[in-house]
Amino acid sequence: MSSITGDDVTIGHDEAHAHDDHDHKPEGFLARWVFTTNHKDIGTLYLVFALLMFFIGGSMAMVIRAELFMPGLQLVEPDFFNQMTTMHALIMVFGAVMPAWVGFANWMIPLMVGAPDMALPRMNNWSFWILPFAFTMLLSTLFMDSGGPAAGWTLYPPLSLQTGDSFAFVVFAVHMMGISSIMGAINIIATIMNMRAPGMTLLRMPLFVWTWLITAYLLIAVMPVLAGAVTMLLTDHFFGTSFFNAAGGGDPVMFQHIFWFFGHPEVYIMILPAFGVVSEILPTFSRKPLFGYAAMVYATASIAFLSFIVWAHHMFTVGMPLEGELFFMYATMLIAVPTGVKVFNWVSTMWKGSMTFETPMLFSIGFVVLFTIGGLSGLMLAISASDLQYHDTYFVVAHFHYVLVPGAVFTLMAGAYYWLPKWSGNMYSERWGKIHFWLSTISVNVLFFPQHYLGLAGMPRRIPDYAPQFADFNMWSSLGGFAFGLSQLIFVGVVIHCVFFSKQKATAQVWEGAKGLEWTVPSPAPHHTFTTPPKVTAGMVAHADDH
Amino acid sequence: MKKQNTFIVGLAVLVAVSVAFWLMLVAPMYTGNEINMTRGVSSLSREHYSLHMIILWVCAVIGILVFTAMFTSIVLHRKSKGHEPAQFSHSTKAEIVWTIIPVLILIAMAIPATSALVKMETPTGAEMTVKVTGFQWKWKYEYLEDEVGFVSTLAADSNAARQLGSGIDPTSVDNYLLAVDKPLVLPVGRKIKFLITADDVIHAWWVPAFGWKRDAVPGFINEAWVRIDEPGTYRGQCAELCGKDHGFMPIVVEAVEEDEYVAWVESQTVAHVAATEEAQRAWDFDELMDRGESVYASQCATCHQDDGQGLAPAFPALAGSTVATGPLEEHIRVVLEGREGTAMQAFGDLLTPSDIAAALTYTRNAFGNETGDVVQPSDIAGINKG
Numbered sequence: 001m002s003s004i005t006g007d008d009v010t011i012g013h014d015e016a017h018a019h020d021d022h023d024h025k026p027e028g029f030l031a032r033w034v035f036t037t038n039h040k041d042i043g044t045l046y047l048v049f050a051l052l053m054f055f056i057g058g059s060m061a062m063v064i065r066a067e068l069f070m071p072g073l074q075l076v077e078p079d080f081f082n083q084m085t086t087m088h089a090l091i092m093v094f095g096a097v098m099p100a101w102v103g104f105a106n107w108m109i110p111l112m113v114g115a116p117d118m119a120l121p122r123m124n125n126w127s128f129w130i131l132p133f134a135f136t137m138l139l140s141t142l143f144m145d146s147g148g149p150a151a152g153w154t155l156y157p158p159l160s161l162q163t164g165d166s167f168a169f170v171v172f173a174v175h176m177m178g179i180s181s182i183m184g185a186i187n188i189i190a191t192i193m194n195m196r197a198p199g200m201t202l203l204r205m206p207l208f209v210w211t212w213l214i215t216a217y218l219l220i221a222v223m224p225v226l227a228g229a230v231t232m233l234l235t236d237h238f239f240g241t242s243f244f245n246a247a248g249g250g251d252p253v254m255f256q257h258i259f260w261f262f263g264h265p266e267v268y269i270m271i272l273p274a275f276g277v278v279s280e281i282l283p284t285f286s287r288k289p290l291f292g293y294a295a296m297v298y299a300t301a302s303i304a305f306l307s308f309i310v311w312a313h314h315m316f317t318v319g320m321p322l323e324g325e326l327f328f329m330y331a332t333m334l335i336a337v338p339t340g341v342k343v344f345n346w347v348s349t350m351w352k353g354s355m356t357f358e359t360p361m362l363f364s365i366g367f368v369v370l371f372t373i374g375g376l377s378g379l380m381l382a383i384s385a386s387d388l389q390y391h392d393t394y395f396v397v398a399h400f401h402y403v404l405v406p407g408a409v410f411t412l413m414a415g416a417y418y419w420l421p422k423w424s425g426n427m428y429s430e431r432w433g434k435i436h437f438w439l440s441t442i443s444v445n446v447l448f449f450p451q452h453y454l455g456l457a458g459m460p461r462r463i464p465d466y467a468p469q470f471a472d473f474n475m476w477s478s479l480g481g482f483a484f485g486l487s488q489l490i491f492v493g494v495v496i497h498c499v500f501f502s503k504q505k506a507t508a509q510v511w512e513g514a515k516g517l518e519w520t521v522p523s524p525a526p527h528h529t530f531t532t533p534p535k536v537t538a539g540m541v542a543h544a545d546d547h
Numbered sequence: 548m549k550k551q552n553t554f555i556v557g558l559a560v561l562v563a564v565s566v567a568f569w570l571m572l573v574a575p576m577y578t579g580n581e582i583n584m585t586r587g588v589s590s591l592s593r594e595h596y597s598l599h600m601i602i603l604w605v606c607a608v609i610g611i612l613v614f615t616a617m618f619t620s621i622v623l624h625r626k627s628k629g630h631e632p633a634q635f636s637h638s639t640k641a642e643i644v645w646t647i648i649p650v651l652i653l654i655a656m657a658i659p660a661t662s663a664l665v666k667m668e669t670p671t672g673a674e675m676t677v678k679v680t681g682f683q684w685k686w687k688y689e690y691l692e693d694e695v696g697f698v699s700t701l702a703a704d705s706n707a708a709r710q711l712g713s714g715i716d717p718t719s720v721d722n723y724l725l726a727v728d729k730p731l732v733l734p735v736g737r738k739i740k741f742l743i744t745a746d747d748v749i750h751a752w753w754v755p756a757f758g759w760k761r762d763a764v765p766g767f768i769n770e771a772w773v774r775i776d777e778p779g780t781y782r783g784q785c786a787e788l789c790g791k792d793h794g795f796m797p798i799v800v801e802a803v804e805e806d807e808y809v810a811w812v813e814s815q816t817v818a819h820v821a822a823t824e825e826a827q828r829a830w831d832f833d834e835l836m837d838r839g840e841s842v843y844a845s846q847c848a849t850c851h852q853d854d855g856q857g858l859a860p861a862f863p864a865l866a867g868s869t870v871a872t873g874p875l876e877e878h879i880r881v882v883l884e885g886r887e888g889t890a891m892q893a894f895g896d897l898l899t900p901s902d903i904a905a906a907l908t909y910t911r912n913a914f915g916n917e918t919g920d921v922v923q924p925s926d927i928a929g930i931n932k933g
Contacts, residue, residue, distance in 0.1 A: 246766020319769035385663035453582035463794030
C-alpha cells in the first residue's frame with residue numbers, strides 16, 4: 001500500500017467499499033450468468049469460454065502432431081487432417097485468443113480506468129452469448145456429411161468452394177464471431193473514451209488500456225472486411241456469382257488481398273493486448289516504472305498503422321508486379337522498428353530494477369525472449385526474395401507459432417496469474433505456477449524450434465505425410481507438442497485450486513510493486529466497483545508521469 | 548566496483564547466450580539432418596541463400612545483444628540480492644539511438660534484397676519455355692517450342708505406401724513422396740522460362756534447388772525462370788494447400804546436358820507421333836481393359852478407389868453408378884469436361900484419347916458394371932472436337 005498512498009494521492013475506494021460491502025450479485029444461475037450485464041461476470045464468461053476453446057483447438061493440434069509423429073499415414077485420412085488444421089486455426093484464433101483478450105478487457109479496463117462497468121452492458125452480454133452459438137455451429141460441421149472446412153483457415157478459393165453444404169455454416173459462424181468482436185470493440189472504445197475517472201488522462205492510462213483501445217479500432221476496421229470476403233465466398237458457392245472465379249470474370253487472387261487486408265491487422269489484434277499485459281507486469285516485478293511509456297504508446301499506434309499496409313507480404317509468391325513486391329517488403333521491414341522499440345523498452349524496464357520472479361513475471365520474461373525470436377524470424381520472412389523459399393513451409397509455421405503461443409498465449413497465462421488473486425480473492429499455488437511455466441517453456445521450444453529446420457530443409461506446411469528425411473525433427477516436434485498440451489492441464493488445476501480451495505487469502509495490493517487502480521479495490525474485487533469515481537493523480541499507474 | 552561487476556557478469560552472459568545460439572543454429576547440423584536452406588543449383592537460388600544467411604546472422608546478433616542485456620539484468624538486479632530499484636523512466640538519447648540504428652540496418656538489408664528481387668522478376672531472354680499446369684493432384688508439363696507434353700504424378704510405390712494403414716514402411720520406398728512417374732527433363736545452361744497456371748484450384752510449383760516457388764492460379768499465368776548449373780535430379784513439392792492430396796503431388800526435375808536433352812526431345816516427339824497413330828486404329832476389348840486398368844489406377848483410383856466404391860460423400864462410387872452404367876456419351880462428357888463444383892476434373896486435356904477410351908471401357912466393365920461397351924479412341928476424339 002505504501003507505494004500508492006504516499007505523497008499527493010487521493011483514493012476513492014473508501015467510499016466505494018461502503019457501498020460494495022453488500023454485493024448485489026443476482027441470485028440463481030440464470031440471472032447471474034445468462035442475463036448478466038456485469039463486466040466482471042461477463043469477463044469471467046469470456047475467459048472460461050476461451051479456455052474451453054483452447055483445449056478443443058489444442059486437441060485438434062494433438063491429432064495433427066500425432067499423425068505427423070512419423071512418416072506414413074497412421075491415424076487419419078488426408079481430408080480429415082486438413083479439416084483439423086483448418087479448424088485448429090479457426091478455433092484458436094477466433095475462439096481462444098480473441099475472446100480471452102476480450103475477457104481481460106472486460107475485467108480489467110473498467111477497473112483500470114476507474115469506471116463502474118462497461119459503457120454498454122446489455123450489448124456486452126449479447127456479444128458474449130453470440131459466441132457459444134457461433135462455435136457450436138462451426139464445430140458441428142465436423143459431424144456433417146460433407147465434413148468441416150478443409151481449405152485452411154485462410155479459406156482461399158477456389159479450394160474453399162469445393163467444401164460441401166457445410167460451408168454455409170462456416171460462413172455464418174464467421175459472421176457471428178465478427179458481430180461479437182465488433183460489438184466488443186465498440187464497447188471498449190465507448191468505455192475508454194467516456195468513462196475514465198477524473199484525472200485518468202489519455203496519457204496516464206495503463207498501457208494495457210492503450211493497447212486495447214488501438215486493438216478495438218483495428219477490429220472495427222477489419223472484421224467487416226472479413227465478413228465481406230466470406231459473404232462473397234458464400235454467393236460464389238451457392239448463388240452462382242463469380243467474384244473469385246476466373247472463368248466467370250473474377251479473380252481468385254483478389255480474395256487473398258481482401259483476406260489479408262483483414263488478416264494482417266488480425267495478427268496484431270491478437271498480439272497488441274499482449275504487449276499491454278507485459279507492460280503492466282514487468283514494472284510490477286521489477287519495482288520500477290515502465291521505461292519509455294510515451295514511446296510505447298506511439299510504437300503501438302505505429303504498428304497498428306503499418307499493419308494496414310503490409311498485407312501482401314503473405315502473398316509474395318502469388319505473382320505480383322515487382323513494384324508491389326518491393327513496396328510490401330519495405331513496409332514490412334519497417335514494422336521491425338516500432339517492435340524493436342518495444343523490446344528495448346521492456347529490457348530497459350527490467351534494467352536496474354529489483355526483480356522477483358513470481359509466475360506472471362516468468363511468463364512475461366518468457367514472452368519477451370520467445371516473442372523476440374518470432375519477431376526476428378518475421379524480419380527474415382519480410383525479405384521477399386528469400387521468402388520465395390520460406391513461403392508456405394514449416395519455417396512460417398514456426399514463425400507464427402512463436403509469436404502466437406509463447407507470444408499471445410504466454411501473456412494470457414501471465415495476465416491470468418497476475419490478476420487471478422484480484423479476481424478470486426485467493427492466492428494461487430506459486431509452486432505449481434512455476435512448474436507450469438517451466439514445463440510450458442521447455443516443451444514449446446521442443447515443439448516449435450525444430451520446425452524452423454524443417455521449413456528451411458524444404459518441408460511444405462499443411463501436409464499430412466512427409467518424406468523420411470524430415471522424420472527426426474517431426475518426432476521431436478510431436479513429443480514437444482504432447483508435453484506442451486499436457487502441461488496446460490496444470491493451469492486448469494492451478495485455477496480450480498486457487499478459486500475454490502486455496503486457503504491463502506489475497507490482499508488488495510496482492511503484489512508488492514503493483515500500481516494502478518485495480519489494486520485499490522479489495523480482493524476479490526466486489527461485484528460493483530468505483531460506483532463513485534476515484535480521483536487519479538500522478539504516481540498511481542505503472543509508469544512515471546513525466547514522459 | 549559495481550561497474551566492473553556488471554561488465555564481468557555481462558561478459559559471462561554474452562558467452563552463455565552465444566553458446567545457446569550456437570546450439571540452436573549450428574549444432575543441429577551435426578545430427579546429420581538437413582537444417583538449412585539449400586544453396587541450390589542456380590544463380591537465383593545462391594542469391595536467395597546468401598540473403599537468407601545475411602539476415603539470419605543479423606537477427607542472431609541482434610538476438611544475442613538483446614538477450615545478453617536482459618539476462619545480465621536478471622542475474623544482477625534481483626531483490627533477493629538486495630538490489631535497490633532505480634527509478635529512471637525514459638532516456639530520449641537511448642530511444643533515438645535504438646530507433647535510428649535499426650533503420651540503418653534495415654536500409655542496408657533492403658539493398659541486396661531489392662537487387663535479388665529485380666533479378667528474379669526478369670524472365671526476359673529465355674531460350675526455352677515450359678508451361679506448367681497444376682491439377683488436383685498432378686502436374687502437366689508442356690514444352691512450348693516442341694511437340695512434347697505429359698502429366699507427372701506421384702510414383703506408384705509411394706502412392707501405395709502412403710495409403711492410410713498400408714503397412715508399407717515409407718523408408719523402404721525410394722524417395723518416398725518425392726518421386727514421380729515421369730520427371731520434367733530440362734537442359735543445363737539454358738535460361739528456361741516457366742509459365743505457371745492451374746486448372747482447378749491454386750497450387751504452387753516449388754523446386755528448392757531453383758531458389759523459388761510460384762503460385763499456379765487458375766485463370767492466370769505467372770512467370771518465373773531458372774538457369775540450371777549442374778546436371779542432377781532435383782525434387783520439390785506443391786507448396787499451396789490444394790485439397791486432400793496436396794502432400795502427394797511432388798515435382799521431379801532431371802537436369803541433363805544439352806546433347807542428352809536434344810536426344811530426349813527427339814525420342815519424345817517420336818512417342819508423340821506413335822500416340823497419335825495409336826489413337827486412330829481400332830482396339831480390341833482385352834487391350835482396352837488392360838490399358839484401362841493401369842490408367843484407372845494412376846488417374847482415377849485416388850478418389851474413386853481401387854474397388855470403384857468411391858469415398859463418400861465427396862467421391863461417388865463408380866460401381867453401379869448411373870453415369871458409369873448409363874448412356875455412353877454422357878459418361879464421356881463427364882470425363883472430358885469434369886463436373887463443375889466437385890473434385891471431378893476435366894481429363895480432356897490431361898490424357899490421350901487412347902487412355903480415356905481405355906479407362907472408360909474399364910470402368911463400364913469392371914466392379915460388377917456389365918455394359919459390355921467397347922469405347923474406341925476415335926469416339927473420344929470425335930466428342931472432344933465437338
